[in-house]
Amino acid sequence: MLTLGNLFVLMLLATGGAWLWHSHGLRERALARVKQHCAKLDVELLDGNVALRRITFARDANGRKRLARVYNFEFTVTGEQRHPGTITMFGAHTALIELAPYPFEIKTPPPSANVIEMSQWRQEHNKWKQ
Known part of the structure; x- marks a missing residue:
């Protein structure tokens, strides 16, 4: 027979489950957000966890x-060092x-064909003023 004590224990176990x-589900959502953030910053999430x-x-x-x-995770930039994150x-x-602070490369755009040196520009514009 189901007593009030047994019912209480059953409800307590169901609540815990x-x-x-x-x-x-919240941990999975945190993992998805961390993956998006790491992809945006061009770093690699280690262990996928x-x-x-x-x-x-x-x-x-x-x-x-x-x-x-608060969840912890680790990421890498170079593949050699682990850096913590939360x-x-x-x-x-x-x-x-x-x-955590991590090293990164500053990516400069490749030089374009339209780059003009300042001295050349001044010579061209000074011709027209005279």
């Missing part, structure tokens, strides 16, 4: 304290993605 299922670091209260953009999940989530919404 639902919370774990929901947490897994985010790991829950802590659940804490953090301030949102309006200054209110909200329950937040993502903070308020429920399903991304609050902040932080990457």
Whole structure:
């Protein structure tokens, strides 16, 4: 026979299972956001993984304290060094993605055929003024 105590334990287990299922969905959403961010910055997400670091209260953009999940991940630029990063989530919404300082190359555009040296430009324009 089902007693009130057994029903309470069953409801407690169901609530715990639902919370774990929901947490897994939030972790997958955090992973997708980190992948997008890394692709945008042209860095490589290592291990294709985010790991829950802590659940804490953090301030949102309006200054209110909200329950937040902080996930850790690692990324690389050169393939030789690992750099840490964190993502903070308020429920399903991304609050902040932080990457540790990392080296990057400044990509300069290739020189175009329309580049004119300053001395040449001055000579041409001084001819017309005289």
